[in-house]
Amino acid sequence: MTANNLLPINCEILAITKTTAIENLYRVRFPHVDKVHNGQFLQLSVPGFGECAISITDFSVEEQWLEFLIRKVGLVTNQIFNLNVGDYLPMRGPYGKGFQIANYEGKHLAIVAGGSGLAPVRSLIKHFHANPQDLKSFELLLGFKDTDNVIFKSEIAEWEKQFPVIVTVDNPSGAPDEKTGLVTQYVSGLKTIKQDMNSVEVVIVGPPRMMEFTAKEFIKNGVPPEKIWVSFERRMSCAVGKCGHCRIDEVYVCLEGPVFNYAATAHLFD
Amino acid sequence: MGLQLTNAQFNQVLARLSAKYAIYAPKNFPLEGRYSDTDMVRYDGITQVEDIVFERKSDMSAKEIVTPINETIMFFFNGQVQESKIPQKEILIFARACDINGFKRLDDIFLRNSETPDYYYQRRRNKIKFIAIECPSQGWDTCFCVSTQTNDTSDYALAVKSTGESLKIEIKDQEFAEYFADFAQNSTCQYQYQPVLENELKLTLPVINSQEVLTRLKNHPMWKEYNRRCVMCGSCTVNCPTCSCFTTYDVKFATDSETGAGERRRMAASCHVDGFTDMAGGHTFRTSAAERMRFKALHKVHDHKQRFGDNMCVGCGRCDDRCPEHISFSSMIQKMHTAVEQIKQELNHDSK
């Protein structure tokens, strides 16, 4: 008999930072950080209300913490917003296959994130920000609804000092130098697409339609589909390949994903 | 060599078995059918042969015993979590070949779909042994277990065939011989479990041999018909012996309670039913009946096989038995087969 791996463990909330009107950043103590990879997720519990899948947005093995950017949208996330520093937030995980750092090392890497899609790639960005020598070049293209919804502003400012970052908003605020419009408009201007395609990798994370159109734009600009990585969004209930909610064809997003190679999964439509 | 016991004699055996085993079998629930004055046959604990329905295929499958429609998996109290308990007894299930093969498909998902087997499934599954019920020679008119190669099973401890007043019994697992010791001398007969070797329905399952065939089948017009016919009720999945999807949800016992007492449950879910794929932000995949039908049908006769090697569908025909709109899954399989053959021809033609 295997152990019951579905029981959540109590994790103390270390810090809560208000990020946008409906998003908070939570830092929690987590004993098994050594098992964590960029782009994975955990199942957070509020007993009596339920569970929800939340991506790891950053982690520290030395200090044993994880960070989550949580958007308040319903039953469980509303309850999480009632918690305070020092409270316990039970959770289980980590789950899923995240981003494989080795895939991108020594390459020209472009990361495109839409809205809170930045959260699951944040730790990857931070990794290469701290280890710039591991990449040939690095570019960031970030799209948000409006300036109020730009998350991790101060970190973006830090990143910009080291590598090119394009931030664009759907709804202009009128500020000078502001870039507006959808991320797809900026794809053809990226330097990454001018490189030798053998050493290019592209990561796209955001709402399903944004990922689809952005991937198509990269392909139009000569990036082979095998060089594009996306993070699938699916409803999940168990996160361990049992409940069936996240299945597409023979693939279980919670097990084989959420990060997939675009070419390998282009046929997974439903 | 087998035994033939009167129902009364077999009831003595059941009484002895029940000291160690919780015994389940298809049982009649009078007037619990879909329409008034109709019955429902589903699995439940039994104590005597007379409780067992042999002459009719059960409406619901035996999966409910191992994956109950609602199951409490843990309790919360004062910030602590405690897993739910189940009864200690071993489990014996009277089941048909399709049901027993259905458990293999459930095993694929719950025990083999990731490195870690499912704790809640496994704790019951480990206790289960089967008593195979012999079917009428061709099964029933909606059965197609021969076409899905799930007509036979060797995974049983005992096998039985009812003659009405008595039971013919094959003892396969000799651990069970002791329960029949009194009868071993005087009640012998020639009996060995006989699988169904031919159904009235004979199907050819579609063989989807390339990504292109699959994509074209997904886009095939054959699915459109179900937008008009299927009401997306999920009856066909609730009673399917191989459908295993569930949703987890919590219950809080008292809203004002200081202790935060509550429980977490699993509840059967269905890909035909609204909400199955709803996501924050309002996005839903597969909103139409046709898309949901395609998703289910391909899972049954293709996707599961891609992942685990065996088709999921065990040909029991229960989906057809319970569909209020008389949509026949066996007919759908036939249509898929025809469509796939036509697609293959088109592809051949295109490549020339």
Add this chain to the structure above:
Amino acid sequence: MNHDIDVKKLRVNCFRQSKVAGEFMIQLRVPGSLIKAKYLAVIQHIAETWGNGTFHIGTRQTLNAPGIKYKYVDEVNAYIQDYIKEIEIEACGIDMESNEAGYPTIGARNIVACIGNSHCIKGNVNTHELARKMEKEIFPSHYHMKMNIAGCPNDCSKAHFCDFGIIGLTIPEYMPERCIGCGRCATVCKKVATGVLELVNNKIEKDMCCCVGCGECVSACPSGAWAYSKQKFYRVMIGGRTGKQTPRMGKMFLNWVTEDVLIAVIKNWQSFSATILENKPLYLHGGHLIDKAGYHRFRELMLKDVKLNPEAMVAERIFWTETEYRSNINVKKPIA
């Protein structure tokens, strides 16, 4: 042609006067509307031997043969002796003499019924079996009464438009442990019935107050989490009628009564009519009879010695809504 025909006597004998002098239409009772198809040969024989060769499906589900000459009435009555015996005495168990005199009365009209749950997926009760039991309570009686049995609240047989409209009901029983929380029962209830179900944290909550007892939730449920109650229940609509003066839809008299209660209530119809009509079986629509008595008197007499089941509900008062074809038709000189 002898025109001295007692048409009133013939009407009581179930022969209806024709506009063609000396011709009549026989009406054979089919209590509860379902009989063996072989009886079609009976009406065919009558129509082709004594009638004009045509056949009318009666508006109250009788088998009718028009165009029967007065001189053949006795022959027809002799011929239908077996039919009456098989239907009324044998199938309905009525205690009456079998003879060649035809139907003894037209007072209580044929009991109309929909096909009910012997066939229909919506039906809650077997309307034919109930009709045969009811026939025994109301026939043969000279007191007028029109009864109508519907298998479910869809009321296809229009129980809302007769003296006594009986509607088959169920009080569905919910088994939360079988519920998958899909909410389909609630959606269907809202769409086709009264919307008394609500999905609250994956389980159903029901407001029994406005349940119509149709059973749609049971057939909608994919997992058998609802079951029809083992006990059948009935709603009784009273006083519905059509007609030239004041047609109206019947109103609810009883709700959720069991069959035993229903039969006990109907048994009182005879004595109620006799009391109000002072033992003279006049031809007066049941609805008018109830009006004559007043609802409260009607209720008192109809529920006399009836022991109601615990679920039963009785109307405290009734507010009729009539279509008055001439305004103020109900305003009359007080009866001295």
